[in-house]
Amino acid sequence: MKFADFVCFDAVIPELKAKDRDGVIAELVSALDKAGKLGKANRQEIIKAVIKREKEASTGMGKGVAIPHVKHPAIKGVIATIGQSSTGIDFSALDKQPVYSVILLLSPADNPEKHLQAMENIFKHLQQEKFRKFLRQSQITEQIEDLLREADEDPSL
Amino acid sequence: MDKPVCETEVEIKNTDGLHMRPAMQFVDIANHFDCEITVSNGENSVEGKSIMQMSMLAATCGTKLKIKAEGADAKQAIDALRELVEEKHFDEPLPSNKKKKC
Numbered sequence: 001m002k003f004a005d006f007v008c009f010d011a012v013i014p015e016l017k018a019k020d021r022d023g024v025i026a027e028l029v030s031a032l033d034k035a036g037k038l039g040k041a042n043r044q045e046i047i048k049a050v051i052k053r054e055k056e057a058s059t060g061m062g063k064g065v066a067i068p069h070v071k072h073p074a075i076k077g078v079i080a081t082i083g084q085s086s087t088g089i090d091f092s093a094l095d096k097q098p099v100y101s102v103i104l105l106l107s108p109a110d111n112p113e114k115h116l117q118a119m120e121n122i123f124k125h126l127q128q129e130k131f132r133k134f135l136r137q138s139q140i141t142e143q144i145e146d147l148l149r150e151a152d153e154d155p156s157l
Numbered sequence: 158m159d160k161p162v163c164e165t166e167v168e169i170k171n172t173d174g175l176h177m178r179p180a181m182q183f184v185d186i187a188n189h190f191d192c193e194i195t196v197s198n199g200e201n202s203v204e205g206k207s208i209m210q211m212s213m214l215a216a217t218c219g220t221k222l223k224i225k226a227e228g229a230d231a232k233q234a235i236d237a238l239r240e241l242v243e244e245k246h247f248d249e250p251l252p253s254n255k256k257k258k259c
Contacts, residue, residue, distance in 0.1 A: 112176065
C-alpha cells in the first residue's frame, strides 16, 4: 500500500490552526469532510470516535509525530490526511514531547488488514529520520504531496 | 561467556491483529527486560522495544511471529511476551466461530 492510495491531498493542512489535541482532530476530520471523503459518515461522530480512541491510549508515538485513528462502520475505505503544527501540540506522547506532524487515519470497521497495511506504510516512513525532518519542514501542501509521492517510490525515505 | 539466547514462535490470535494498542502492550512488556528483543514476521526483523518498528510488522490475525531475546533475562522476556500474545491475546476479542476463521 502506498501513501498516494489513501492520503487525501485535498485535506492536507500545512499549518494547523488548532493548538490542542481535540481541536487538531476536529480540524483534520473536518478537512476530510470538506474534501468529500467522509461519505455518509457523520463528521461530529467521527471526531468523537477519534478523540475517544485517543483517550484510551495516546497515538503520540514519540519523535514529534502522532497518528490518531479509528475504525468506524460508516467509513467505507481507508482514508488519511496530514496536519502540521510549527508550534507543537500536546498529544500526551510516549516521550512527553510535543507533536509537530499529525497523521489522521480513518478505516472501515470490517477490514483490519487494510487498516494495518496503511499503518505499516505510515510507520515505515516515519521511522526514517530524513522523512520526519522533510515532513516537518514542508510548508505547503504541494511539498507534502511531493514528499509522500517520492517516499512511495523510494523505500529508503 | 555467551549471552543466553531464547527464541519462540507465536501466532497472532485476536481478530484485529497487531494494531497499535496491542503493539504498545508488547513494547511495554518488552521494555521491562534488559535483554535485546527482535521480532520477525519472516520478511522484516524489528526491535521489539520500539513502538514504531513493531507497528511496521502489520501482523494480522493468523500471522506467525518469531521472537528472539538475547541477554541475561531472555527466558523471562520470552515467557512474558508469549503469554501476552498467545494466552492473553492482548485482552482483545478472538474471531467468533460464525465468521470466517483467520
